[in-house]
Amino acid sequence: MRHGAPVNLHFDNRFLRELPGDPETGPRVRQVEGALWSRVAPTPVAAPRLLAHSAEMARTLGIGEAEIHAQRFADVFAGNALVPGMEPYAANYGGHQFGHWAGQLGDGRAISLGEAIAHGGERWELQLKGAGPTPYSRTADGRAVLRSSIREFLCSEAMHHLGVPTTRALSLVATGEAVVRDMFYDGHPRPEPGAIVCRVAPSFLRVGNFELPYARNDLPLLRQLVEFCIRRDFTHIEGGGLEGAGEALYAAWFAEVCTRTAVMVAHWMRVGFVHGVMNTDNMSILGLTIDYGPYGWIDNYDPDWTPNTTDAQGRRYRFGWQPKIAYWNLTRLAHAISPLFADPQVLNAGLQAYADAYTREDRDSIARKLGLAACRDADVELAKELHVLLADAEVDMTLFFRALADVDVAVPTLAPVAHAFYDDDKREASAPAFGDWLARHAARVREDAVDPAARRQRMNAANPKYVLRNYLAQQAIDRAEQGDIAGVHELLEVMRRPYDEQPGREAFAQPRPDWARQKAGCSMLSCSS
Secondary structure: OEEOOOOOOEEOOHHHHHOOOOOOOOOOOOOOOOOOEEEOOOOOOOOOEEEEEOHHHHHHHOOOHHHHOOHHHHHHOOOOEEOOOOOOEEEOOEEEEOOEEEEEOOOOOEEEEEEEEOOOOOEEEEEEEOEOOOOOOOOOOOEOEHHHHHHHHHHHHHHHHHOOOEOEEEEEEEEEEEEEEOOOOOOOOEEEEEEEEEEEEOOOOEHHHHHHHHHOOOHHHHHHHHHHHHHHHOOOOOOOOOOOOOHHHHHHHHHHHHHHHHHHHHHHHHHOEEOOOOOHHHOEOOOOEOOOOOOEEOOEOOOOOOOEHHHOOOOOOOHHHHHHHHHHHHHHHHHHHHHHOOOHHHHHHHHHHHHHHHHHHHHHHHHHHHOOOOOOHHHHHHHHHHHHHHHHOOEEHHHHHHHHOOOOOOOOOOHHHHHHEOOHHHHHHHHHHHHHHHHHHHHHHHHHOOOHHHHHHHHHOOOOOOOOOHHHHHHHHHHHHOOOOHHHHHHHHHHOOOOOOOOOOHHHHOOOOHHHOOOOOOOOEOOOO
């Protein structure tokens, strides 16, 4: 593998330096005991070519435009070359998948290049997704296809600009190679263009990283990982960095993990995002949205909707269940770290912190989305009544809430939100109920006596005009697979300012078209990538 620097990145790679690794190197599939990572190099690809990049993330890392468009950049972020300081590895972790313990999982298609320290001192782990096999690939090839890579790249950045805690994406690189995938798991595999995303986060540690040592009864390794995580990623917690600082420190750390998770999920619910596969190995310990697989965006409001075909029957990861699934996942983390406590009951305080934080964040979202100065108990019920109306009448969540700011609270009518209904008959049938709700909402808004312009601005800052609807992403994918990457660039640009009106881009803020109701990639998606 070639060495050479497209940029002046400084790596310190504490995960490798401070935690035990696998003595064996290379991609041979194996059970890895007593270690949290395995050294493995990316597998070079035939013809790396940069398709898109995040200008914001590049600036954060100190990478200039000229460097980005040099071939060396594509070579490095396709896995064909390394820069000084990069030490590629795959992490070892386990997880509960769809509620069942799955044992060792690990980075099966992701290879971390190292931990870069930006000019401002921030730590950013750079990870290639689709860079080839690792010891954790099991029967897979470690590659990723263009369609799933586009979705991950776009959604990482879209979520950031929506204000949702998330991992980021630096680049999207075509490999020049085909990858064979059975998209629908129906026995009809076909070759698809391959691609690699460089995703970026302060850390990619997950709940599953802590579950695996616990499951193997390797308590010294578990304790070492908890103390490392606090020392590196939670330095602000009092006592962080003191070896063996004890149960109070561990409990404070767990409570903050719970609180961060609550904030993240509350933001998902605010913008209508459905993760699709909330397994514990897909839950970030930093409270960041991680692993953009079969995710989706709510079009017509439906708390029972899930985008994941694998979950079509049980709907475990449906939109409305996300808050309680996050709680379930945190109880798995509590169980995993419980041996570190003389009395594991102290962990209940962390779980209560999740419940309290989610309630607080949800009430804040209600106030902002409805244009209220603060959320009273009665306002929670008002919001619940609205959700029932939206679901029963098949109303677009994003369009309705955005247009709610345009309703005249002096004389409220259905007209400003009429375009959010997918079914004319349901609109007509539900008009009296919506009229009653709008009248009560308007009366409640008038009680606050807030300046109308300020109220509208506050509502528009909580209710995005643009979200990465599945059909928009699929249109960009269809174009990209025919060699036209412009659709990806257009979507990336629109999603950089999701709360702004953006005159001339109204086509990106339309209801889901009828043709997209059942089209592959526009309604439900598989885990195939």
